[in-house]
Amino acid sequence: MEESTEKKEYEISYITRSENGTKAVEAICVRHSGSVVHTEVLRKISLAYPIKKETVGFFGVSYVMLEPSAIHEIEQEAKLDQEVLRMLVVAEPIRMRQQEAVTRDQEEGYVPSRSTGGTSTPATQSQKAVTNEELEKKLEEILG
Template identity: 30%
Template sequence: MRDYEMVFIARPAVEGEALQALIERLHDVINAGGEVLETDVWGKRELAYPIEKEREGMYFLIRARMDPNHVSEVERTIRYTDQIIRHLIVRVPE
């Protein structure tokens, strides 16, 4: 098991209960092959350049410990989630 940090940018319309539902969905996928250590919602911020015609996005960070083979499953789920416009997953150095 390795530690990972995942930063997501969701569409700005995703707020409140919709944001919580999205985070819970990601937690469920991560917990299937690991565990969520921390979730930090950074809030709505202006993007440096438009992404899919959006000028703002809801940023949030999830720190998790999971099997390296499970990362591809998490990425596949993210790709098919229309609410997320960008993501980055990096392994935390030991």
């Protein structure tokens, strides 16, 4: 089975011991032929429970372009790095891919039709507003 060498965008969320943790995570990605697209500013956070005997960490997010085959190796290397407490690699959300496809279809002139199930009423129909007086009359009729 042939592996794809096409790079994809991933979001890497991580908690590090110090502010230098961003450099450690980015270095791991670059060693595996990745490139950093964007890095968010680190935030100091209190951890809910100690991780590797640390109660405070620095939370950061980086967006990188990586080959899918390198993800496992990056995760393993991050586990061995003393600076990185936790790391999570997430692929680009599917809804963004779907949104791009819809945008591309609209540019080409294709707009999919939506069918209503027949039992639901359209949201554009306005319902008649009921006043307090009408509600009181109905209550009197019901209660006697």
